[in-house]
Amino acid sequence: MSRFVEKSRKKAGSAPGTLVYVGERKIDQPRITIMDYESDQLSERTIKTIDELIPLVDSPTMTWINIDGIHDLPMIEKIGAHFGIHPLTLEDIVNTGHRPKVESFDNYLFIVIKMLHHDETEKRVTSEQVSLLLGPRWLISLQEAPGDTFDPVRERLRKGKGRIRPSGCDYLAYALMDNVVDHYFTILEKIGAQIEEIDDAVTENPQIDIPHDIHNLKQAVIYLRKQVWPLREIVNHLKKEETDLIHDSTRLFLSDVYDHVVQVIDTIESYRDLLGGIRDLYLTMVSNRMNEVMKVLTIIATIFIPMTFVAGIYGMNFKYMPELEWPWGYGLAWAVMAVIAIALLAFFKKRKWL
């Protein structure tokens, strides 16, 4: 499974609008849940066939259609036909390797964002594509796999408190996006905690696996960056898009999301800088520690080498070596060696190598 490349979006050269699902099949059977609501009422159910949708579309109530699992291509095409979705949009929905983007069509807005998950065990960040189709009175959200990320929004709809039910589908779209962006903060927090952990480890105990941890975090940050950067442009575009599909009251909330996205990006950039700084520190620490080791060891060796040389001299077997006969020869040899050792130590001390 490729970590660094998104899979080619489709078979290269196939006609645009050709639906080819490129992801893993993360769920067996797509699950379609419908929430149909207006200010003071809400009906919720799971449907089997797409045909059940038809009456809902034209009803005056708001309809949120959530689809988990997008590999059932005929179903996607059927939905496209019902709601008047452009083939290129359908293609983008099933090509999950897509860049976050927003596109406005006559009758709907198409938004692609990335839901991010932090895999605790592998310490990696993975992404899942979420497509939103925002029509006048309906919102279709499509995910690759079922998840509980949208549950808080569902809960708020069910409770019916606050702005969510009286507002239109654009507010619902905002709520979902807000939800996804909120989730980014959770991931940033986890990564931030790991960065801190490494920062402490470097100072206290530079072990051999720190470079790997830094490397992995760096790659996670690069990955995050690639997923989040386009969001800024998207939300800004939504804020300013001249379309009836987004009410002015919702634009204010989009500004709020915009702020959060910018904050996420700021934090990601800080993390890059921080990781760079930690790596620099790690290298300096390791190198200093190594230098320290080498210096002490080399000094020991350097002191004993001349002394061993003196011992070697008087280990020679020449017949005529006057020193060997001297009664105080042995003591003298020791004295010479001591002088050498002390002189070297003094020299090292003076040079501040000790």
Add this chain to the structure above:
Amino acid sequence: MSRFVEKSRKKAGSAPGTLVYVGERKIDQPRITIMDYESDQLSERTIKTIDELIPLVDSPTMTWINIDGIHDLPMIEKIGAHFGIHPLTLEDIVNTGHRPKVESFDNYLFIVIKMLHHDETEKRVTSEQVSLLLGPRWLISLQEAPGDTFDPVRERLRKGKGRIRPSGCDYLAYALMDNVVDHYFTILEKIGAQIEEIDDAVTENPQIDIPHDIHNLKQAVIYLRKQVWPLREIVNHLKKEETDLIHDSTRLFLSDVYDHVVQVIDTIESYRDLLGGIRDLYLTMVSNRMNEVMKVLTIIATIFIPMTFVAGIYGMNFKYMPELEWPWGYGLAWAVMAVIAIALLAFFKKRKWL
């Protein structure tokens, strides 16, 4: 306590406009002080309940309401209701992990800036969120904890000299922001002094804890940068915002703040460069010093190793070793060793290794 991540703003997925205080509770009981003034008079008091505020809001005098401590959520909500503050604004006020920003609403301007403190003991920069709500005749400032940062402004109000009392609340807002930005210079000065100290230390005495000092300063600068950068955009926005809440006479003063913010940013960027340069110098110094050590030590070893070899030769116990019998054998051995040592020293000298 997380150093690198701002805490997630709220429980991910909760409805927008839900107030959740995420910071530490830095003060037990919020303290609300009111300064009600016009050109020639000033009344100042501390109030207990929010209801005392009501008559002040519609009075023709200027009212500055300063609130220390923002964890009392019902109080915040009550204020919001009184002054017609948007729920998203209230949420941003209590979520202290927010990015500096400015937002204009119909009846007020909302400004978030960061007050920075330099913790002498831990040599770290910490930040505190200051929210300003600027209405037509009132200004509400909200801080996490009581502090003396705004005292000079209070003093000027009390003395009633200069422009501050006759001008409107927009000038007061300017004065507070100016105050905060002025404070940044104090922090920059402290960091600058530390950078200089390290710069001198590198040249004179590269010790082992320099990398840590550089690392910590770098992180402080990254932190500062993240807090200050958005301010530039904010002040620029305020200068140009088409709103009646800011008078033209005040815009000139905002230009002044703008200049100071740009100067702060310039200085921060210089610090980054300077720290990078110091780090480079440190590494070069350490590496040069190490090389010096290793070279001298290695040379000593290298000279004695061949000499010891010669001594080893004549320490062999072969029965038939003619040199051992020569009367001048011992002297000759010394001569050979001397020749080797001198030759090696000359070679090293010639190669400029000594």
Add this chain to the structure above:
Amino acid sequence: MSRFVEKSRKKAGSAPGTLVYVGERKIDQPRITIMDYESDQLSERTIKTIDELIPLVDSPTMTWINIDGIHDLPMIEKIGAHFGIHPLTLEDIVNTGHRPKVESFDNYLFIVIKMLHHDETEKRVTSEQVSLLLGPRWLISLQEAPGDTFDPVRERLRKGKGRIRPSGCDYLAYALMDNVVDHYFTILEKIGAQIEEIDDAVTENPQIDIPHDIHNLKQAVIYLRKQVWPLREIVNHLKKEETDLIHDSTRLFLSDVYDHVVQVIDTIESYRDLLGGIRDLYLTMVSNRMNEVMKVLTIIATIFIPMTFVAGIYGMNFKYMPELEWPWGYGLAWAVMAVIAIALLAFFKKRKWL
């Protein structure tokens, strides 16, 4: 053959509009294939002489003229005369070292893009220039060598399904560009796979040829970047160009291509970052491993050097060495040596060098 420089476009100083072919002659005889189509019919043939083209140009049907091999300069000039192509355009067509670009003339649009190939054996990316001339009812595509890249588009034309036949030549031009950009993803995938391979190799087994692999990949990425960056501007320009040659319905599809180009660029930038990170990791790993080796070896040497010194002492031949006469002298020497070894080991242990 120069890898890093595009060949000078023409003999420096020659008149603009002078046709000089600078590439390799990749095909002996240019091959001209024609597809003449409207919604419900298609004729396809290969022609020999350029004169056969004349009746087709003014016919109401769409005509796609594909030319493989562009070194036959008189032929190019003849085509230029038939279709009213500007001399500078003709010069750019045969100067294959050109930067991707788009230029609009009164009667046609001129588009230069690069088709990229990944040479498996040499692990290098090579490029081929594709020129498109888009007129009102004709499209001329010129390639340096015949290839199968455009086959899927031909197939779709033959099958006559979908949008391709009823739409105009602008849609055909889009289809060809889409095809080329789709091909980029294939190359990105291959490079991505190689990056992953190296990433794994660094962790598991840092061998000596990793730096070369990283270096080559880096150069491939630099090359890719240079070829793809201008495309973004080009497609954006086409989307917004005020010309009758591109219908509004096609602009939507160009947006799609634009997204893909941006995604390609994003991925290329990520690759740069990833390769930089891998290089850093590699260097750290190698350096750590080396340090480890040196440390262990140096420690062994350092322990034995003092012990050997002791042995050397008692190898001296002084007449009066009291220790030599002691019955337990030998045992004592061993003891001394053992103490030295243990003391050093303890010291190293304490300093955490072991």
Add this chain to the structure above:
Amino acid sequence: MSRFVEKSRKKAGSAPGTLVYVGERKIDQPRITIMDYESDQLSERTIKTIDELIPLVDSPTMTWINIDGIHDLPMIEKIGAHFGIHPLTLEDIVNTGHRPKVESFDNYLFIVIKMLHHDETEKRVTSEQVSLLLGPRWLISLQEAPGDTFDPVRERLRKGKGRIRPSGCDYLAYALMDNVVDHYFTILEKIGAQIEEIDDAVTENPQIDIPHDIHNLKQAVIYLRKQVWPLREIVNHLKKEETDLIHDSTRLFLSDVYDHVVQVIDTIESYRDLLGGIRDLYLTMVSNRMNEVMKVLTIIATIFIPMTFVAGIYGMNFKYMPELEWPWGYGLAWAVMAVIAIALLAFFKKRKWL
């Protein structure tokens, strides 16, 4: 004295418009010189009290008031009152730690630029703030200390040749700014000469103080950059400012200054790159030289260690060592050692380590 930080502009929190001089007192008594001129006449004098200025301001002649020494705050305030200068401007004049900037008021333009000096002995660049107040018929220039930088302009005024006398005060302001920017080139030349010197030194003789020289030059370049960058914006702003204070004929000359400022900035950026390159080269040279040393020394040691081992073997005192009794044992030992030495040398040679 702080090298890296500009002193905080004023006591943090003091009211805007409060004059506090923050620099060193570089001159005892401010010196005010006046040049009053029109096309065909010029009067020049030094005045003692500010009151002497009053009649000059409203005269139809041009008046250039040059003030050396700005610590006399009452004097500054008096001038402000006479000429209708905004308090914020006065504050900026005496706060010499200011960023270069331009501000337009109703009745005057306020320009802050930096005069740079190169301190030969300390090899540092220092800056002095120059403030220009350009009114309709007067120009006030304020410097911290007296200097000869403006002498050439004075000389041109006295000689009365060329454009300077007939043109208005805006041309005079231009002439002063041109003068200051011209001076930058002198400093760039000096720094450029030092860079060249270091570049040569690296190649010929990498000594231990090169890193410091590079470091100091780098910091000088960072400092220069910070002082010069804002100038570009300032001159551009002056060129385009819609004000009657600057005549169209002068704008052309401002374009000329603009070109020079851009050239200064270009050169500064080149210097950064060049210094980076020199530092890289230095490190590579030092490291290569060190490697060379270590390699040769290690090889010498490595050859003698096995030979010494052989000698050690036959220095053992075992009773039964057959080789010792052989008549040709000694010769054989030599032969063995020679073989070892030659084999090792051949191995090193083959591996290209020699």
Add this chain to the structure above:
Amino acid sequence: MSRFVEKSRKKAGSAPGTLVYVGERKIDQPRITIMDYESDQLSERTIKTIDELIPLVDSPTMTWINIDGIHDLPMIEKIGAHFGIHPLTLEDIVNTGHRPKVESFDNYLFIVIKMLHHDETEKRVTSEQVSLLLGPRWLISLQEAPGDTFDPVRERLRKGKGRIRPSGCDYLAYALMDNVVDHYFTILEKIGAQIEEIDDAVTENPQIDIPHDIHNLKQAVIYLRKQVWPLREIVNHLKKEETDLIHDSTRLFLSDVYDHVVQVIDTIESYRDLLGGIRDLYLTMVSNRMNEVMKVLTIIATIFIPMTFVAGIYGMNFKYMPELEWPWGYGLAWAVMAVIAIALLAFFKKRKWL
């Protein structure tokens, strides 16, 4: 002669419009050649005195005046007077250290570009300033020294084929600029070839002079960059300048030059990246090779040191050393040493250090 700094443009502080020639005097006597042409005729001659020019200026034919050698200041001033050239322009013409730029005056356009030469022997890039003055029916080109760069244009004028004679002087100016830019490609090719050469050398044989070659190439690229970057803006400006001096038909050709300039810049940026990559590779290669050397040598030393210790033990002269008396003592010693050597080798092998 300064390599890194352009000479200060004039004596700092001299009046603007003062002509001071700052370059080397590259030719003794300026040479003025005139080509006077219209569609069907051409006269060409070399003139001695500037007065001969006067009748040509007002003639209805196009006149190209080429001046080699610009140190004859009175001549330059005379030309300036004849053609109504602004003093600042004249100053810029003789100040050859100028940045490329374009300036439009009422009656002429002033263009400064850099002709680049590659000095084969010194492997350096040098530049020469070319000034173009484009009037309604005349073009003046000024060079520091005579050269053959413009010969192809002259040849085309003489032959009278193509567009060059019928078009106006703006086309001639384009032709000259195109010529100069074409020449850049030649230089890029040479530098590209050198980069390739070094790239190969690094892989095959990292010698000690590679860092210098990389350093010199880097500096050449920095130099090139500084000369070429401004050109982009210049040509773009010419394309869009609202002036009658440039006909619409010529603007298309300027687009062509623009493309080439962008391509040159792209290539220069690639070269920077490539050189950075090669430097990284070089350092890694050298370091890896060095590590390899050190490792093998250290291992050899480490194996023999314990063995030599054993030999040292049995070289001691203690009276009571039981092993020395054992008949198989000597063999045992060998065995012990063999065991040590094998154990160490096995350990190294297991740790993958061999």
